[in-house]
Amino acid sequence: xxxxxxxxxxxxxxIRDERWESLRKIxxxxxxxxxxxxxxxxxxxxxxxxxxxxxxxxxxxxxxxxEKGVKVLYISPLIALINDQFLRVEKLCCYLDVKVTKWHxxxxxxxxxxxxxxxxxxxxxxxxxxxxxxxxxxxxxxxxFSSLDYIVIDEIHSFLGSERGLHLKSLLSRLQQVNRxxxxxxxxxxxxxxxxxxxxxxxxxxxxxxxxxxxxxxxxPINAIFKYYPGSVEELPLDLLKDLYTRxxxxxxxxxxxxxxxxxxxxxxxxxxxxxxxxxxxxFSHHSSVxxxxxxxxxxxxxxxxxxxxxxxxTSTLELGIDIGNVDEVVQIDATHSIASLIQRVGRSGRRxxxxxxxxxxxxxxxxLLQSLACWLLYLEKYIEPIATTEKPYDVLLHQIxxxxxxxxxxxxxxxxxxxxxxxxxxxxxxxxxxxxxDHLQQIDFLEKLGNEYIIGVEGEKxxxxxxxxxxxxxxxxxxxxxQGVKVGELPLSPQIKxxxxxxxxxxxxxxxxVDYEMNKIEVxxxxxxxxxxxxxxxxxxxxxxxxxxxxxxxxxxxxxFLDKEGILVLNDMRTKFSAFSLKDFESDRPLxxxxxxxxxxxxxGSKINKSIGFLYDFLGLEYVYDDHRSSFKFKEKTAADxxxxxxxxxxxxxxxxxxxxxxxxxxxxLITISKWGTYLPVRFQIxxxxxxxxxxxxxxxxxxxxxxxxxx
DNA sequence: GACCTGCTGCGGTATG
Numbered sequence: 001x002x003x004x005x006x007x008x009x010x011x012x013x014x015i016r017d018e019r020w021e022s023l024r025k026i027x028x029x030x031x032x033x034x035x036x037x038x039x040x041x042x043x044x045x046x047x048x049x050x051x052x053x054x055x056x057x058x059x060x061x062x063x064x065x066x067e068k069g070v071k072v073l074y075i076s077p078l079i080a081l082i083n084d085q086f087l088r089v090e091k092l093c094c095y096l097d098v099k100v101t102k103w104h105x106x107x108x109x110x111x112x113x114x115x116x117x118x119x120x121x122x123x124x125x126x127x128x129x130x131x132x133x134x135x136x137x138x139x140x141x142x143x144x145f146s147s148l149d150y151i152v153i154d155e156i157h158s159f160l161g162s163e164r165g166l167h168l169k170s171l172l173s174r175l176q177q178v179n180r181x182x183x184x185x186x187x188x189x190x191x192x193x194x195x196x197x198x199x200x201x202x203x204x205x206x207x208x209x210x211x212x213x214x215x216x217x218x219x220x221p222i223n224a225i226f227k228y229y230p231g232s233v234e235e236l237p238l239d240l241l242k243d244l245y246t247r248x249x250x251x252x253x254x255x256x257x258x259x260x261x262x263x264x265x266x267x268x269x270x271x272x273x274x275x276x277x278x279x280x281x282x283x284f285s286h287h288s289s290v291x292x293x294x295x296x297x298x299x300x301x302x303x304x305x306x307x308x309x310x311x312x313x314x315t316s317t318l319e320l321g322i323d324i325g326n327v328d329e330v331v332q333i334d335a336t337h338s339i340a341s342l343i344q345r346v347g348r349s350g351r352r353x354x355x356x357x358x359x360x361x362x363x364x365x366x367x368x369l370l371q372s373l374a375c376w377l378l379y380l381e382k383y384i385e386p387i388a389t390t391e392k393p394y395d396v397l398l399h400q401i402x403x404x405x406x407x408x409x410x411x412x413x414x415x416x417x418x419x420x421x422x423x424x425x426x427x428x429x430x431x432x433x434x435x436x437x438x439d440h441l442q443q444i445d446f447l448e449k450l451g452n453e454y455i456i457g458v459e460g461e462k463x464x465x466x467x468x469x470x471x472x473x474x475x476x477x478x479x480x481x482x483x484q485g486v487k488v489g490e491l492p493l494s495p496q497i498k499x500x501x502x503x504x505x506x507x508x509x510x511x512x513x514x515v516d517y518e519m520n521k522i523e524v525x526x527x528x529x530x531x532x533x534x535x536x537x538x539x540x541x542x543x544x545x546x547x548x549x550x551x552x553x554x555x556x557x558x559x560x561x562f563l564d565k566e567g568i569l570v571l572n573d574m575r576t577k578f579s580a581f582s583l584k585d586f587e588s589d590r591p592l593x594x595x596x597x598x599x600x601x602x603x604x605x606g607s608k609i610n611k612s613i614g615f616l617y618d619f620l621g622l623e624y625v626y627d628d629h630r631s632s633f634k635f636k637e638k639t640a641a642d643x644x645x646x647x648x649x650x651x652x653x654x655x656x657x658x659x660x661x662x663x664x665x666x667x668x669x670x671l672i673t674i675s676k677w678g679t680y681l682p683v684r685f686q687i688x689x690x691x692x693x694x695x696x697x698x699x700x701x702x703x704x705x706x707x708x709x710x711x712x713x
Numbered sequence: 714g715a716c717c718t719g720c721t722g723c724g725g726t727a728t729g
Contacts, residue, residue, distance in 0.1 A: 077718060105720045128719040136721055164718070233714050259715065288717065316716045337716070467720045475719085539715040629714085 003031040008061035010095040015057075024050040026216040027057060033214060034058035034186065040211040042156065042187040042201045046347055049216060051188045052085060052154075056092060059150050059186070065098045065121060069147035072122040073175075075130070075168065076154045079104050080299070080322050082124045085154065089122060098122060104129050119144045127168045128470040131403065134174065135464065138407035145175055148183040155320050156187035157340070160200055161387035163472040163675070166396045166425055172206060173423040174404075185211075190344055200387050206424050221356040222346055224376065226560070228567035231364040236265060236333070240362055244331065245273045247360060248311040249280075251328040252302070255313045256345050258334055260287045264504035265532040266333070267313040271507060282310035285507040287317050289478070289535065291487040294506050299324055313507070319344050329358040335371035337540035339384050342375050366570050367630050371542070373560065373571075374549035385543035390692055392429050394685040395678035396472065398437055400425075402446065402456065406464045410453035413438070433685075440682045474676050476536065479515070481505060481522045491522065494534040502530030538674075539628060544606030544699065547631050551604040552586050554578045580712035588706040592644070595712070599635040601644060605703055612700035616647055619660060648707055657697060661687045 003023055004012065015023075023031070026045040034041060035058045045051050063071045074089070076082045082104055090100045099121035101111055105128070115123065123144070133140050151172065159165035176183065185205045202211040231237035236257075247253065248270060257266050263285050271283035282305075284298040295317070302310055302324040318324065319341065327349040336342040350357040361376075363369035397420070404419055405411055413435075420426055420434055438454070441447040446460035456464055463469055478490035479497065489505045491497060501512050503524075510524035554574055563571070581591040593600040603610055607628055614626050614633070622643045623636040635644060652660075665671055665686060672678050678689040691697065 079719075126719060129721095132719090132721060158718085162718095261714090316718090319717085341716085465721085467722095470721080471719050473718065535715090537715055537717095 003028045006031055006035050006061070007057055008096075011057055011061050011092075014092055014095045024054070024216075025218065026050060026214065027054045029214050029216070030054040031058045033212070035062055038182070038184050038210075040185045040187075040202075040205045040207055042189055042198075042205070042211065042213050044189045044213060044215040044217075046190065046216075046220060052088060053092075054214075055152050055186045055188060056089060059152070060092065060096060060098070063149045065096065067147060069119050070115075070121065070123050070144045071148060072150045072152065073145060073148055074122060074124045074152045074154065075127060076124065077126070077158050077164070078155075078320060078322070079106055079126065080296075081154060081320065082107075082126065084322050086124055089124070093122065100124065115144065116140060127164065127171060130171050130175075131167070131470045134171070135403050135406050135469065141175070141407075142178055146178050146180055148175065148179055151175070151183055151185045153185065153187045155190070156201065156204065157189045157197075158320060160197070160204060161389065163390075163393070163396060165204065166390060166393045167399070167472045169204060169206065170396060170400050170423055170425040173425060174400075174419075176206070177419065177422055190347065197384065197387065200389075220347075220350070222359055223356055224359045224361065224562045225564070226361045226363070226369070226372065226376075226562050226567055227564045228363050228366075228369055228570055230366075230570075233364075236262070236269070237364065240333075240364065241266075241269050241273065244362070245270055245279075247329065247331065248283075248309070249274075250309060252305065252309055252326060253311045253329050253331060254318060254324075254327050254345075254348055255311060255331040255333065256315070256319075256336075257313060258315070258336070259537075260289055260315055260535045261532040262333070263287050263313045263315055264507065267311075267507035268504045268509060268530075268532075270311060270313070280309050282308060283507055284310065284312045285505075286312050286314040288315070289491065289533075290489045290506045293487065294489065302327075316341070318348065324348070329360055331360045331362070332372075333362045334364055334368040336375055338543065339375045339379050339546070343379055343384075363567070365629075366574060369567060369570060370550045370553060370574065371546065373553050373563075374546045377553070378546065378549055383545065385545060392433075392688065393425065394429065394433075394437065394681055395675045395689055397426050397429060397434070398441070398681055399472065399677040401438065401441065402460060402464055402469075405447060405454050406456050406460075410450060410455050412452055413454070416454060436682065437685070441680070444680065446680065472676060474673070477520060479520045479522045481510070481524055483510065483524045483526070488524065491533055492536055494536070496531070496534050497522065502527045503533045504530055505533055539607075541607035542628070542631075544609055544703075547604045547606055548586060550631075551583075551590075555583055555586070581710045582713070583710055585708070589708045589710050592709040592711050594641070599637075599641060599644065601633040601635070601709070603631050603633065605631060606696070606699070608694070608696035609700045609703055612695045612697050613647065613704070615657075615660070615695060615697075616650060616652065616700070617643075619652060619656075620646065620650065645709060648704055648709075650704075651701060652697075657691070658684075658687050661690055665690075 026043060027050055030043055043051055043054050059072060065071055082102055086102050093100050101115045101123050103112055103123050103125040159168050187205060198213055202208040205211045229237045229240035255266055257263050267283050267285035274283060286295055286298050298312060302312060330346055330349045332345060346357050346359045361372055363372055444459060445457040447454050448457035476492050478492055480490050481488045497515060499512055503510055509527045509530045511527035512522060513525055514523040578591060583589040590604060591602045610631060617624055620643055625634045662683060672686045674693055675689050678686055
């Protein structure tokens with residue numbers, strides 16, 4: 001029997017009506033497996049390769065929707081993706097007479113009410129909406145989701161290694177606890193080439209042994225071109241913009257300039273050039289601070305553009321899932337933060353079967369060029385950076401304790417402990433630690449004991465009843481920007497935000513007319529010239545292997561045919577400069593520049609290891625300036641050379657590290673705000689969170705154990 | 714200089 005024959009008749013009719021010539025490879029593989037077993041599966045395949053159908057065709061053939069209750073729960077990281085998938089899944093479900101309901105913050109209340117009256121079919125939801133239901137309407141969790149057969153998690157790789165992922169993992173566990181029988185989980189993921197990630201993916205679904213990987217690893221040809229245009233961080237070089245313009249003139253293009261402000265700069269400046277030379281007007285910006293309706297229009301325009309060309313200058317908002325139709329080329333300006341991100345972005349182009357992906361990469365600085373080369377070469381080696389693991393997610397636990405208590409009407413200690421013990425997310429946290437956190441929550445009035453039962457305390461009520469409770473991540477206060485009643489987007493308060501300043505936003509130029517500090521609103525009118533807006537954000541950490549690869553490139557003699565003349569010149573210049581150091585082993589040897597009045601260590605190591613090295617130098621009382629971009633430590637005094645060397649043998653005990661972090665926390669309690677819920681933990685757990693999120697002492701000591709400082713000749 | 718993600722319930726008003 002072929003995979004097609006295994007499907008139920010209504011599904012086969014759907015396929016015939018859609019006039020599919022054949023099933024995709026990934027679908028051929030998934031259909032018999034999902035139909036014949038109750039295993040969990042992770043389906044790995046490129047975007048637009050039919051992953052959604054690979055999961056839904058067999059699931060819809062298999063599940064009995066006549067039974068009461070929601071049978072399939074689809075979980076997505078993005079609202080936009082839910083709206084996109086809704087149309088596809090609903091079309092499919094028409095053939096089965098199965099109801100599909102969207103359930104997220106912007107979904108229709110009436111549809112949700114209807115579902116409560118008739119719990120049935122398929123629900124598409126976000127983790128945060130699910131959390132909200134656990135907290136505010138726990139009876140609805142029972143009512144809707146206690147007879148699930150399948151949970152489908154889309155873009156599952158985007159949850160791995162993050163607090164949001166741990167949160168989702170905990171919610172899955174809690175759903176399993178209310179289900180009468182076992183449900184299966186199917187995760188959908190973009191290409192994960194590194195097999196080391198398989199273990200993480202399997203673990204995420206909570207049942208490694210019964211989780212199998214289905215993967216289509218058909219390689220996709222990618223044409224890459226790297227160009228070098230030196231410029232400043234404030235403004236992009238004019239020559240770069242002119243060259244970029246010629247690429248956008250006759251194509252459908254996505255540009256990823258790495259930052260919202262820069263995305264605006266690219267969109268506005270290219271549009272100006274286009275206006276001057278009579279090119280197309282379709283230059284847009286797309287990022288989280290562009291108004292939602294504007295963004296939806298841009299997505300709609302790109303999706304429906306047939307003959308018309310367009311250029312969208314965007315951030316990671318267009319990196320995931322959402323189908324924006326055919327894109328000819330992807331332009332990346334300066335290095336991506338990770339290899340995974342680079343692959344995901346390149347995959348946005350050449351989505352038609354058999355078409356190649358095209359990547360155009362501009363670097364505006366030599367270190368960025370080097371990092372871009374490293375990411376690209378590692379990608380060709382099929383390497384992806386490892387995922388940040390959290391042994392003991394105390395902050396997620398604290399949040400989930402509050403959620404569980406709020407969702408109950410009073411809970412005995414053993415009931416609470418039992419719920420946590422059955423949640424695999426917290427397997428590595430001991431019962432003593434859990435009790436310590438519960439006691440602490442009681443002390444700070446987040447929990448209260450009524451007789452022998454725990455309820456939410458006075459201070460806890462304030463948090464739990466606020467809309468900020470449902471997510472694991474922070475968001476700053478934004479000012480809503482509008483022009484005569486038309487929403488444009490939003491901006492954080494910065495020195496730039498004052499009357500008569502001109503700024504770029506949503507690919508247009510505006511003059512600020514009025515700032516309303518009470519209502520957090522900004523009124524603007526059109527203007528002719530301005531500056532890119534300032535946003536505040538934290539730098540992403542760069543992986544150790546990327547830095548090591550950068551070192552290897554500097555000391556190699558390889559030529560890269562995809563690099564332009566200027567790029568070759570600047571790379572050769574770096575190679576010449578570093579040839580003063582005779583390095584042999586790239587794992588251990590590191591250049592230490594020792595000239596007339598400079599002492600500079602090029603550590604070529606990951607951001608977290610660098611921060612740990614800095615922590616040790618601080619402890620030794622050595623003054624330095626650290627530059628993460630170059631991965632370098634510039635020491636103030638030449639006499640410090642001894643101390644620089646001393647770090648090789650220098651070790652701090654765990655106790656000493658904890659003492660130092662503890663005193664840092666006392667001086668500056670804001671340090672812990674990198675974790676939204678960690679803020680409320682006892683100090684000793686805050687220290688553990690910081691050690692995990694900011695530093696990598698284990699990796700650092702391992703690195704220092706073998707390090708050899710190689711001075712210049 | 715440096716990404717992104719989501720959001721209840723209530724009471725008010727407008728609309729069919």
